[in-house]
Amino acid sequence: MGRAPCCDKASVKKGPWSPEEDAKLKSFIEQHGTGGNWIALPQKIGLNRCGKSCRLRWLNYLRPNIKHGGFTEEEDRIICSFYVTIGSRWSIIAAQLPGRTDNDIKNYWNTRLKKKLLGKQRKEQQARRGKQHKGDNSDTNNNNQNPYWPELAPVYNNDQHQQVYEPQSVLMPASGSSPSSMDGLNNTIGTQFFDDRYNMLQGQSSFLGGIQEVMYSNPQRFDGTEFLSVDEMMNVGRLSLSCSESAAGGWGADMNSLVCPTVGSDFGGNGMQHGQAGMMQEYASFQ
DNA sequence: AAGGCCGACAACCGCCGAAGG
DNA sequence: ACCTTCGGCGGTTGTCGGCCT
Numbered sequence: 001m002g003r004a005p006c007c008d009k010a011s012v013k014k015g016p017w018s019p020e021e022d023a024k025l026k027s028f029i030e031q032h033g034t035g036g037n038w039i040a041l042p043q044k045i046g047l048n049r050c051g052k053s054c055r056l057r058w059l060n061y062l063r064p065n066i067k068h069g070g071f072t073e074e075e076d077r078i079i080c081s082f083y084v085t086i087g088s089r090w091s092i093i094a095a096q097l098p099g100r101t102d103n104d105i106k107n108y109w110n111t112r113l114k115k116k117l118l119g120k121q122r123k124e125q126q127a128r129r130g131k132q133h134k135g136d137n138s139d140t141n142n143n144n145q146n147p148y149w150p151e152l153a154p155v156y157n158n159d160q161h162q163q164v165y166e167p168q169s170v171l172m173p174a175s176g177s178s179p180s181s182m183d184g185l186n187n188t189i190g191t192q193f194f195d196d197r198y199n200m201l202q203g204q205s206s207f208l209g210g211i212q213e214v215m216y217s218n219p220q221r222f223d224g225t226e227f228l229s230v231d232e233m234m235n236v237g238r239l240s241l242s243c244s245e246s247a248a249g250g251w252g253a254d255m256n257s258l259v260c261p262t263v264g265s266d267f268g269g270n271g272m273q274h275g276q277a278g279m280m281q282e283y284a285s286f287q
Numbered sequence: 288a289a290g291g292c293c294g295a296c297a298a299c300c301g302c303c304g305a306a307g308g
Numbered sequence: 309a310c311c312t313t314c315g316g317c318g319g320t321t322g323t324c325g326g327c328c329t
Contacts, residue, residue, distance in 0.1 A: 039315090052300095056297090106318075
């Protein structure tokens with residue numbers, strides 16, 4: 001037997017919200033809060049809407065300090081870097097961009113940013129091929145640079161009061177990490193994500209092989225790179241995975257210290273275990 | 288002017304995990 | 309330990325408006 005639906009779909013209104021509905025929902029939540037129960041909320045207000053629909057409307061549109069459209073270059077870079085790092089974890093990415101919602105970022109990525117990035121990469125790839133034809137292969141010899149993704153600021157920090165740290169090529173401790181420092185990570189990405197990748201890497205003869213394996217195994221996640229050659233994939237694999245200390249003392253609340261993998265992933269904090277540290281060590285041994 | 292196409296965005300759907308009984 | 313309920317999330321769909329033919 002399937003689970004009971006959250007509301008009577010047949011009798012509940014669907015589709016675009018009217019200004020009146022918006023006003024009702026907004027004023028109620030501003031005065032009383034959500035009451036901790038979205039499902040019961042529409043009945044309380046007298047809205048003929050599904051509770052989940054109310055929640056979505058509030059989170060994505062009505063709540064204060066929401067920004068719509070007008071993504072900056074900086075935001076573009078952050079979104080790209082996080083997408084490459086953690087994939088389509090839109091809620092985590094949204095947490096790094098104050099005022100942006102996961103839905104907004106998801107839509108922006110799917111409709112514009114992905115294409116923008118692909119266009120950029122294709123251009124650069126063509127330019128590089130042109131160079132190689134002329135016998136200039138300096139780019140391919142320089143494996144420490146990654147020309148395929150936008151050049152990114154080393155650390156994005158949405159808390160102006162928090163010190164920004166430059167990434168350092170320092171490994172974090174693999175074991176004996178404080179459990180508390182893992183909590184934030186568990187809450188954001190989760191160790192399983194890293195464990196999975198580490199397990200994949202374990203079977204590889206090199207980190208780069210592992211990266212490629214991870215990429216091939218998850219084409220959707222890397223759908224901006226599927227046209228890259230092996231050499232180019234290796235360049236992507238040479239993402240500078242480095243660590244730096246975090247001012248917040250760990251992964252902490254919202255991954256403020258996680259930065260772009262193309263210039264250095266700040267898996268900052270006091271501790272790291274499971275797959276993350278394993279990946280770090282694996283990579284370090286091939287540095 | 289009309290119809291088709293496409294991009295952008297809002298909203299829905301269904302699944303999953305956490306929490307509580 | 310199991311079941312139910314709910315919130316949260318990501319993928320997908322629906323709708324609208326602008327552009328092109």
